[in-house]
Amino acid sequence: MTDTVTVEGTEATGRTPVADIDVNRIMQMIPHRYPMLMIDRVIDILPDESCTGVKNVTINEPFFTGHFPSRPVMPGVLIVEAMAQTAAVLVVQTLGPDAEGKLVYFMSIDEARFRKPVTPGDQLHIHVKKVAQRKSVWKFSAEAKVNGVLCAEATYAAMILDEK
Template structure:
């Protein structure tokens, strides 16, 4: 990551996220972005609760957050950073997930956990972005992956 001394970081609450992303319950998987520096870096938060629909079947008696939803939350965090960094005005943009690479799952995520998604841009070309993401619970790495996305104006 580049030196960020003197640079201003933003945060995005749930109301702002609803304007940046097309996702809605039960598929909006980011509750807040607590740090955002344009499309270069951001930290999203997911508060995992037992009454989310995936826990009825994954797994009864021992609820575990599905890994694919952790990856999706990373992609949503990165997508919100991309959309928020666009110039104001014009039609809203949609971000499509393009690739998932180097995904690794280290520890299970359980109800009651707060997951932080640390997303760092590794490349950008025209309307495509590549991010490296790490998901952590209480500072412990639970998941990591590289994702790429494409921003489309509709």
């Protein structure tokens, strides 16, 4: 007998959810490395649809030394980068091994809103949904939450390059 995982929407789409993806596998999938790797894990992946990235925010992050020494706050632009990296993992998981390690470039960032500061000790959950895809251009919407509270949101488009 095998265990089954039920994810909301699976019955309607027929897509099978993927198990958690750890940081070692993430580094095989996308080219980012410390200090620019902004996600530690990807969970709740539904290929070609959605996933959730997890960032464990620690005081050891290099940006906290200057942003801001008296009240450390994760820069909004890096939260958006975490959204993009989470989406890149979704793209690779959707396209398969041939997409691993390919570069993905932002094309647009729209409707970015920052609602609440993200600080050391927070665990950021980045919920990404695919909005559209046309050839190598993908569009996403994302929300970043800490303990279920919305901290940031954005829609953005990115292009995956054919060369590595």
